[in-house]
Amino acid sequence: MAVRLKDIAQDLGVSVVTVSKVLRNHSDISAETRERVLKRMKELNYRPNLAARALVTGRTCTMGLVVPDLVHPFFAEVAKGVSKVLRKMGYSLLIASSEEDAQLEQQELEQVLARRVDALIIASAQFTVESFRRIEEQKLPYVLIDRQFSGLAANFIGVDDEAVGAIATEHLLEQGCKNIAHIRGPEVSTSLGRLEGYRIALHRHGLCPAAGAIVIGRTGDETGEVSGYEAMQKILALWPRPDGVFCYNDPVALGAMRAIFDAGLRVPQDIAIVGCGNLNYDALLRVPLSSVDQDSLAIGERAGELALELIDSKGPLRPKSIMVEPKLIVRESSLRTQH
Amino acid sequence: MAVRLKDIAQDLGVSVVTVSKVLRNHSDISAETRERVLKRMKELNYRPNLAARALVTGRTCTMGLVVPDLVHPFFAEVAKGVSKVLRKMGYSLLIASSEEDAQLEQQELEQVLARRVDALIIASAQFTVESFRRIEEQKLPYVLIDRQFSGLAANFIGVDDEAVGAIATEHLLEQGCKNIAHIRGPEVSTSLGRLEGYRIALHRHGLCPAAGAIVIGRTGDETGEVSGYEAMQKILALWPRPDGVFCYNDPVALGAMRAIFDAGLRVPQDIAIVGCGNLNYDALLRVPLSSVDQDSLAIGERAGELALELIDSKGPLRPKSIMVEPKLIVRESSLRTQH
DNA sequence: TTGAAAGCGGTACCAA
């Protein structure tokens, strides 16, 4: 059905090898032959079968991207960033979504590995490093994004999560909050890092989290809003009631805000809120949400670049950890001192 | 590096063919041999090279998905829906983003075709049908989503855009709006369909769009919000000033709302707004946005299912057009009659 | 039940 090298070779009475060389711009082909071949390729709309090429070269020119949730704007932007970088290099992107499920992720990973991608970029929903060992066994270059794993010396691109937590908390302190709660996320590095940053910032000011002021959302991102709502209800029941809350991410912050409104309280006058992720609708909310921006597009681009680099430099380099600096975007939800 | 059939065969002193048969659950292998092979496969953590298999079977078990913008929640959800369906069938998804650029889309399409995907799902940013002819030449099954093309008898999954426009406009009329404007999108089927639905609904009530009441946003989705802001400014300059606006999509509606607020007017009291897309933050906006839901997840699932169906049934079936029914989600931005 | 041989569409190597 599809046109093959052989078809072109037969048409022109040359060998397959000659055509193959023209295809790859080898220098040892006469200008005339080259022209003829090129012309015929255009006519027949020839496209090399990359699967066949991959079989012999050992390179698929395909990269795998495994994320917990494509619909989450953070990962969608990461994908966009990766895609942008790969496009220039003729690479394609195989995307798998784990739906924040460790087992499903394993399964998807198997699929991607079976397709012999040249490198892998993963925002993992795993809790153990077992699957990464498996990848290392295959000598397959991989780059972790967003979530790190302790005890795993791997390439990593992400935001400095401690800085995220510290920046957000410092800001709330500056705004005059005296009693700052934190709605934290699941047991993954992003959540733990932000929690630690929150603690550090309080500590710098000689403060400690009050009893019950650190609440864990029921789940991860997927139902962040529900989780944030429930967590905030617990915080509202505290006495004294906190006057500021740093939320693990924006969906959680939205849920928290809803709980505050439902309780008849105001943001930021009664309770100031800061989220994380700077989702693109934050500015348009009922009360525009202050949020820590992670520059997800840049994370995707850096990850793509690093992965390409790893593919080229055969020998495994010393793992690199690139931290993108977080940036606080101040909006109304945390502004208590403007007037 | 990677384990091959041959390695297992040599280890066990059987032939490659035998191992291959075990791999694919052929019945003509003794239980004992099967056990031994299976055991060794587990031990070596064997994964068949799908590229090699594809070369001989002619099936890559890979599907291509080309969308204008992965970050747009509509397409992200479509991707999720497709992915969900494919996962069950052992298919992987090659995703390419055209960034709403027709030329880039062509380029990405070439890449995807070169990878010999078994089928293609496209939300196209093209204005001509030329590239689809190319796909048809390859006898490659494809399914269009979201955007249709007149004069192209292709498989299509999407929402009934005329119904979208009609439902939204009818609702505004019911809410007592007398002078309804429309911010339309670019020259693609979704935009044209919604515009037509808007016209039809007005017509049913013996009305016509007022002069200047149909404004075209500067661009597509990408900068929808800016586009909506600018378009709304033009509408605000009209006399008499419209009291309701149906917007091509939610980002545009958000921009429009911002323009209304900046002009010192209220939503919905002065101007009621309905968008389209039911993006997941609509409920959390400063004024929660009424919007027509397109069930993008279902669109993705149907598209994936149809594509798989096309792959199986060799002979090209009569093109199917599946319309998902839109549903209006009423929120505060259009509620003028509640009290 | 098992396996030898051919071949999928390319590339690499070396000889002509």
Next chain:
DNA sequence: TTGGTACCGCTTTCAA
């Protein structure tokens, strides 16, 4: 400058 040959990892066909 050109092309013969072997081979990438797997499946298919058919004979043993």
